[in-house]
Amino acid sequence: MEKDKIIFGAHSINEALNEAVDIDKIHVNLATKGKYNDIVSKAKAQHIKVSFVPHQKFKKYEHLNHQGILAFVASISYRELEETVEAILKANPKPTFLLLDGITDVRNFGAIIRTAECTGIDAIIIPTQGSATITKETIKTSAGAAFKIPIIKVAHIKDAIFYLQSSGVELIGASEKSETSITEVNFNKANGIIMGSEGKGIQPSILKMLDVKAKIPMTGEINSLNVSVACGMFLYENLKQKG
Template identity: 50%
Template sequence: MTTETTNIFGIRAIIEAIESGSTINKVYLQKGLRGNLYYELDKLIKQNKIATSTVPVEKLNRLSKNSNHQGAVAQISPVEFYDLEKLIESTLDKGETPLFLLLDQLSDVRNFGAIIRTAECTGVNGIIIQKNGSAPVNAETIKTSAGAAFKMPICKVDHIKDALFLLQASEIKTVAATEKTEDSIFDIDFKQPIAIVMGSEHRGVNPSILKMVDYKAKLPLLGEIASLNVSVACGAFLYETVRQRLQ
């Protein structure tokens, strides 16, 4: 595997990459594209729920280094993603006490990379992200993770709710990190099979997700600032888990 995100360009090349099963982070499209080949690409993008962005031609020129991009450039992920159901099964088969981490539309690649690094250091069995609206696993993510992205299983799901249903069906409790609760992180039993949900940088955990989780917990804040950086908060939750499990 390479630590550099690969860009491919040209509508036909991107179609072939999708059809071959390549893991694509995002497709950048020039505004106003038309034609049968474009409509074929658009159909595949929607079927596979690939994130897209409409950008000026200048950005496409930069991404393709001024090659003939035909109005479309795709970023292929430098890591392969895991199937969540199989990952849960393999974790349980090993007799381990599951510890999973769900990131509810975290968008900053540096935060993502830092979280991956901490997760690898604390024995997390897998990180779960949503296909759309999540930070990509790109070169900067991998650099910030200090290479942990190659060691940490990462799963992509259509929606975080899908993952919650699957985890709960596997008797893995779910806890959301949120200030919208009276319960402290120290009130939660992290020794049991558990999955921790961290929210996005700006809005936290989605309210619809908060309604689904088994527990909600907050960190005590003794200063005047009302919140922590998400990667720092995630580290606190993970190390409280480690502390309890080492007792």
Template identity: 40%
Template structure:
């Protein structure tokens, strides 16, 4: 693993948080507990930085330096506050288009989705604080640099974020093979957020219940599901196709 985005040691990570450096995630060895550790966790939660407790062996595989049981990964991009991002898009006179990623942790899938989002003019990608792909050099590479162009919002709770989007006039559309309604029957010309879930577990029931509609991508083959990055590309193209003012 590349080391240039790794912050090593309890005091270095603590100072990075106090200076509001943009971090993607923090790893803390299991059973570590002191005043500075507790403050690191507090500041991380306040700044929507993912914190994971892991066996010390995992940290040792990342660095052999004196890490004191704590390391952090800096993010190559700044995260956007969704409550500021949404009104800024409306103020520009644009029709908002967001993508919500539920428990998509594979970096290659994440990067490919970000690349498609940039190509199709997505205004922002929303990911959860816990259960998201690590945003580092590999994600930037697989996105072909699109991570530098598409705003990323990291939120504490996807269901709460969906409430905010709906209150702002944005319809939430979950794309899932569990639905019997075709994507192609839905009006995608309105302010919209598309939800995609992990390939193994799909979209969580809490998000499906909050969605304005659940739809599938019609298929004719025997395999009943698509790779999530492929599904995202198809879904985004359908939105673009229905927005003639963009074409």
């Protein structure tokens, strides 16, 4: 990240939190773990990811008076869930929201954002913890689409699912164990498509909450696809049906 994307030192970071600067994550030197409890508590209250890392991680920032704590400012401005969903539903009776449950590879994330923008997805929803963030690599892979589509960050994907379902949005999850093909699903309505992590897919507790589970029909010997490719197939089936 560039210098202007980093806030360093306890006082500056505390002020940024007070001013609700859109901070993506905070790194705290393990050696100073107990020193910044107030900042850590304030950050977590704002659903900002805090990581305690070894001092080696701070080596490339030695030119900064960081005092063992760094805040990385988000490359984009994340949107709020309720006001964004409300505005989208008001403008479009049959929108599509894309929820990502634990996508950790920044290139996969960027590719998904690019496909989502190309297929008219109304917003992308990601969790604060356990998800890739918007880095320079993500933006590059997305071909700039990260600046063109609303990206919502929530404390937990379950929060978004509850809110979308209460707003009349049907939730469709990608699951290779489903007996239903994506071609058999009715996408022509207000919906949310959920894609799981690269290795484990959608969490079982989240799968139970969904209205529909669907798989991609495959005939080859390899029975799984890269998540960005699988996501693209769901999004294009959605686009085809919505016309």
